Amino acid sequence: MKKFSFVKLLVLLVAIISLPQVVSAQKPEYVLVIHGGAGYLSPENSSENELTIVKNGLQRSLNAGEAVLRAGGSALDAVEASIRMLEDHPAFNAGRGAVINADGNIELDASIMDGSNTMAGAIAGVHTIKNPITAARKVMEASPHVLLIGEGAEKFAGEQGIEIIDPSYFFTEGSWNEYLRIKETQEKDGRKGTVGAVALDKHGNLAAGTSTGGMVMKQYGRVGDVPIIGAGTYANNETCAVSATGHGEYFIRNVVSYDISALMLYKNMSLEDAAHSVVMEKLAKQKGNGGIIAVDKDGNITMQCNTSSMYRGYVKSTGETNVLIFSK
Amino acid sequence: MKKFSFVKLLVLLVAIISLPQVVSAQKPEYVLVIHGGAGYLSPENSSENELTIVKNGLQRSLNAGEAVLRAGGSALDAVEASIRMLEDHPAFNAGRGAVINADGNIELDASIMDGSNTMAGAIAGVHTIKNPITAARKVMEASPHVLLIGEGAEKFAGEQGIEIIDPSYFFTEGSWNEYLRIKETQEKDGRKGTVGAVALDKHGNLAAGTSTGGMVMKQYGRVGDVPIIGAGTYANNETCAVSATGHGEYFIRNVVSYDISALMLYKNMSLEDAAHSVVMEKLAKQKGNGGIIAVDKDGNITMQCNTSSMYRGYVKSTGETNVLIFSK
Numbered sequence: 001m002k003k004f005s006f007v008k009l010l011v012l013l014v015a016i017i018s019l020p021q022v023v024s025a026q027k028p029e030y031v032l033v034i035h036g037g038a039g040y041l042s043p044e045n046s047s048e049n050e051l052t053i054v055k056n057g058l059q060r061s062l063n064a065g066e067a068v069l070r071a072g073g074s075a076l077d078a079v080e081a082s083i084r085m086l087e088d089h090p091a092f093n094a095g096r097g098a099v100i101n102a103d104g105n106i107e108l109d110a111s112i113m114d115g116s117n118t119m120a121g122a123i124a125g126v127h128t129i130k131n132p133i134t135a136a137r138k139v140m141e142a143s144p145h146v147l148l149i150g151e152g153a154e155k156f157a158g159e160q161g162i163e164i165i166d167p168s169y170f171f172t173e174g175s176w177n178e179y180l181r182i183k184e185t186q187e188k189d190g191r192k193g194t195v196g197a198v199a200l201d202k203h204g205n206l207a208a209g210t211s212t213g214g215m216v217m218k219q220y221g222r223v224g225d226v227p228i229i230g231a232g233t234y235a236n237n238e239t240c241a242v243s244a245t246g247h248g249e250y251f252i253r254n255v256v257s258y259d260i261s262a263l264m265l266y267k268n269m270s271l272e273d274a275a276h277s278v279v280m281e282k283l284a285k286q287k288g289n290g291g292i293i294a295v296d297k298d299g300n301i302t303m304q305c306n307t308s309s310m311y312r313g314y315v316k317s318t319g320e321t322n323v324l325i326f327s328k
Numbered sequence: 329m330k331k332f333s334f335v336k337l338l339v340l341l342v343a344i345i346s347l348p349q350v351v352s353a354q355k356p357e358y359v360l361v362i363h364g365g366a367g368y369l370s371p372e373n374s375s376e377n378e379l380t381i382v383k384n385g386l387q388r389s390l391n392a393g394e395a396v397l398r399a400g401g402s403a404l405d406a407v408e409a410s411i412r413m414l415e416d417h418p419a420f421n422a423g424r425g426a427v428i429n430a431d432g433n434i435e436l437d438a439s440i441m442d443g444s445n446t447m448a449g450a451i452a453g454v455h456t457i458k459n460p461i462t463a464a465r466k467v468m469e470a471s472p473h474v475l476l477i478g479e480g481a482e483k484f485a486g487e488q489g490i491e492i493i494d495p496s497y498f499f500t501e502g503s504w505n506e507y508l509r510i511k512e513t514q515e516k517d518g519r520k521g522t523v524g525a526v527a528l529d530k531h532g533n534l535a536a537g538t539s540t541g542g543m544v545m546k547q548y549g550r551v552g553d554v555p556i557i558g559a560g561t562y563a564n565n566e567t568c569a570v571s572a573t574g575h576g577e578y579f580i581r582n583v584v585s586y587d588i589s590a591l592m593l594y595k596n597m598s599l600e601d602a603a604h605s606v607v608m609e610k611l612a613k614q615k616g617n618g619g620i621i622a623v624d625k626d627g628n629i630t631m632q633c634n635t636s637s638m639y640r641g642y643v644k645s646t647g648e649t650n651v652l653i654f655s656k
Contacts, residue, residue, distance in 0.1 A: 113581075120581050124551075125477050145550045146577045149453050150478045152549020221480020222473045223452075230558045230583035249474045253441075253448050255558035255586040262587070266594035 029317035036311030037193020075199035075207035098213020115206030115235035196243025208241035224248020230258035246290010357645035358397035364639030365521020403527035403535035426541020443534030443563035450555035524571025552576020558586035574618010
């Protein structure tokens with residue numbers, strides 16, 4: 001009898017000790033992950049002041065998206081809110097802070113996907129839309145199409161009441177100085193990067209979105225992976241939501257975002273393993289530089305890049321949260 | 329002794345009888361499959377005269393591509409040659425025969441992918457390039473990019489010596505009459521369709537390409553699946569080469585061409601089963617109308633559509649060839 005009580009006590013103790021782990025391994029009510037682009041920053045080559053500005057920007061984006069999720073809003077609304085915040089911030093290469101192309105112009109791309117019904121919307125090559133992510137969502141919800149480009153996309157956005165602004169809005173001191181510097185130095189590898197967000201909401205729905213100002217000094221109406229569903233953005237409640245950032249051409253040819261979903265669905269890989277296989281093996285082997293953020297239907301998250309840095313952050317309903325810059 | 333001789337004779341006879349089957353089941357030296365768009369034709373609603381024109385056009389395209397493959401040329405060259413022939417023919421919705429959009433203009437898209445190295449090129453929203461498939465190939469081979477759009481794409485093509493023509497070239501009597509008729513009747517479902525080709529060459533390399541004039545009366549710079557690598561076009565020597573045709577928005581959201589490859593690679597499905605799963609199950613369930621043509625690394629082909637017709641044809645080094653219109 002005494003022995004039995006001891007066993008019961010032991011079981012109780014083990015249960016109490018392991019409780020925090022069990023709770024944190026449970027599916028969180030909601031999850032939000034964001035990125036602000038991958039690159040080659042290291043603690044040695046970056047200024048503390050710039051990093052603080054970036055971290056504050058990421059935090060504000062997380063706050064905006066989390067407010068939506070906490071109130072029971074949709075993953076789609078959270079993704080849009082988070083990305084709008086990054087688009088409005090001059091430190092990120094999307095919306096306001098977009099880089100200037102070879103002709104001295106701005107060209108913006110964005111896409112969004114709703115994992116609950118796999119509907120999607122995207123725009124490419126626009127230069128008068130203040131928040132491209134909102135225009136992409138409008139394409140998804142108010143048109144029978146997925147992808148609209150150039151003047152047609154701007155006309156559609158205008159008719160739908162999306163905010164149209166003068167292109168001068170995008171010419172910040174930072175982007176103009178960078179343009180002049182790169183034009184002079186003929187530097188090849190300018191600031192790339194993109195912003196993006198993925199979310200799981202309280203209703204179990206996933207969404208993903210991505211927005212960019214493209215490659216600095218890009219030519220000829222080049223479009224990268226950002227507005228390409230399956231490359232830069234993918235979401236499906238069956239598997240995961242993914243947003244990518246990096247050297248877009250490699251991300252298109254490797255159908256990166258969809259490939260992560262396919263490895264989960266067809267090979268029963270975990271989100272972590274699927275993303276590792278695509279970003280750290282397949283892409284890294286080809287020198288396809290960049291990374292992804294993702295969340296799966298159970299609220300597991302991953303943020304992987306094969307570069308030395310990726311601006312990123314996450315927040316979960318459990319209170320777990322972080323904002324990070326360097327990959328190691 | 330007599331019995332032994334009889335057995336030997338029997339074995340010899342069986343071998344001779346089964347020889348043709350064994351040969352045709354072997355990997356052909358080369359294979360070419362083409363399509364000219366999926367639709368809703370039936371023997372009752374189509375004119376014999378129009379079908380003859382289409383069949384002759386498909387045959388000329390097959391001949392052009394086969395000449396390349398027979399001479400030991402690359403799958404890439406064969407795909408380009410076959411598609412150029414279809415682009416130059418006014419009966420197909422690509423190049424010369426492109427449909428007219430809501431503004432009374434032409435907008436052309438095309439893409440091509442080389443399965444030997446998974447390099448790819450694409451253009452979207454151009455209206456002065458005579459053979460968009462050739463411009464897409466130039467993007468792949470002479471630029472660091474995958475996708476160029478609009479004026480930038482035209483500027484690049486012009487600089488690369490690609491034939492630029494006056495847009496009036498595309499306004500054929502057929503496309504203009506169709507434009508006027510659909511404008512008047514407000515008919516919703518105009519002629520869709522696309523042209524495409526996939527090939528396996530004597531060196532074991534795969535390639536795929538697709539070209540289109542888009543949807544008739546389309547608005548707002550809408551771009552479908554054709555210039556989207558992974559959606560309208562995909563090729564990889566590890567698996568297969570695919571070209572799609574149909575309601576582009578569904579093909580983008582379902583990443584159709586890459587999904588067929590992924591099912592082969594990750595689930596060990598045959599080309600036939602993978603294409604069936606995507607076109608006849610997944611897409612059909614969503615009412616995503618259209619079809620695909622494909623060839624795998626062993627020279628197996630499939631041509632599947634969930635509509636009542638798909639202009640299509642194939643030719644193999646074995647002499648096996650056919651040109652088909654209706655799905656049943």
